[in-house]
Amino acid sequence: MRQDGLYWGPMTQPRVVPVPCLSDNYAYLVHLPGSTDTLVVDPSEPGPVEAALAQHGLTLVGILATHHHMDHVGGNEALAASREGLPIVASKYDENRVPGVTKLVNDGDTFDIAGLHVRCITVPGHTLGAVSFVIGDAVFTGDTLFIGGCGRLFEGTPAQMYDSLCVRLAALPGDTRVYCGHEYTASNARFAAVVEPGNDAITKLAERAKAAGQNKEPTVPSTIAAELAHNPFMRVREPSYKARYGSDDPATVLGKVRAEKDNFRG
Ligand code: FE
Numbered sequence: 001m002r003q004d005g006l007y008w009g010p011m012t013q014p015r016v017v018p019v020p021c022l023s024d025n026y027a028y029l030v031h032l033p034g035s036t037d038t039l040v041v042d043p044s045e046p047g048p049v050e051a052a053l054a055q056h057g058l059t060l061v062g063i064l065a066t067h068h069h070m071d072h073v074g075g076n077e078a079l080a081a082s083r084e085g086l087p088i089v090a091s092k093y094d095e096n097r098v099p100g101v102t103k104l105v106n107d108g109d110t111f112d113i114a115g116l117h118v119r120c121i122t123v124p125g126h127t128l129g130a131v132s133f134v135i136g137d138a139v140f141t142g143d144t145l146f147i148g149g150c151g152r153l154f155e156g157t158p159a160q161m162y163d164s165l166c167v168r169l170a171a172l173p174g175d176t177r178v179y180c181g182h183e184y185t186a187s188n189a190r191f192a193a194v195v196e197p198g199n200d201a202i203t204k205l206a207e208r209a210k211a212a213g214q215n216k217e218p219t220v221p222s223t224i225a226a227e228l229a230h231n232p233f234m235r236v237r238e239p240s241y242k243a244r245y246g247s248d249d250p251a252t253v254l255g256k257v258r259a260e261k262d263n264f265r266g
């Protein structure tokens with residue numbers, strides 16, 4: 001049975017191909033094994049996405065936008081220009097700020113595209129229109145949840161980011177694969193080690209990021225269970241965080257961790 005319980009049948013999970021873009025962004029091709037129809041999540045720029053489509057013999061049938069920042073949607077219009085009617089999906093909140101958007105979604109919306117079932121979870125905090133897309137056992141979190149970190153609070157409040165990370169995304173099955181918008185894992189792990197020294201999961205994350213960097217490999221995917229173990233922004237209810245940041249309110253703690261990270265040079 002699928003994890004969302006909608007029907008009985010063989011479990012076929014999507015194949016996800018990370019496409020490095022710009023300096024440290026990831027776009028992702030997402031398709032069913034055996035199908036050449038593919039989605040792309042967050043195409044910052046068209047060139048690397050077109051090259052990956054050609055390399056893997058895939059046909060682009062839709063774009064998903066996690067939020068309106070140009071390093072996530074900068075390739076939308078160029079990719080759509082040569083593909084008439086290409087669906088471009090974004091949050092209703094971003095109706096006027098995602099280039100080329102054709103389909104607006106709200107929290108809990110589901111739709112089928114490229115043979116895949118997509119579920120939308122609104123996750124305000126980094127921006128107010130941020131949305132994560134759950135596709136089978138994978139979630140695409142944009143700049144909301146990074147491996148070992150989270151995005152800056154450009155538009156939302158600490159309470160919104162707490163709800164997005166620690167209530168909404170944390171409720172996904174622990175083995176859900178996490179694909180985020182940037183390769184920030186090494187510096188996130190250095191910060192996490194300062195916040196929570198002695199956490200073995202953070203030490204392991206730092207080692208994994210270092211090895212990946214040396215081999216020029218991406219650190220994605222993570223999992224929800226791994227983030228709950230090593231990500232400071234998902235661990236704000238832990239007693240050591242209450243003590244370090246002097247508050248019993250987890251949203252307040254999250255705001256203080258975020259402010260410390262904003263000034264962290266490590
Ligand atoms: Fe962003």
Ligand code: ZN
Pocket residue numbers: 069071072143181182
């Ligand atoms: Zn970004």
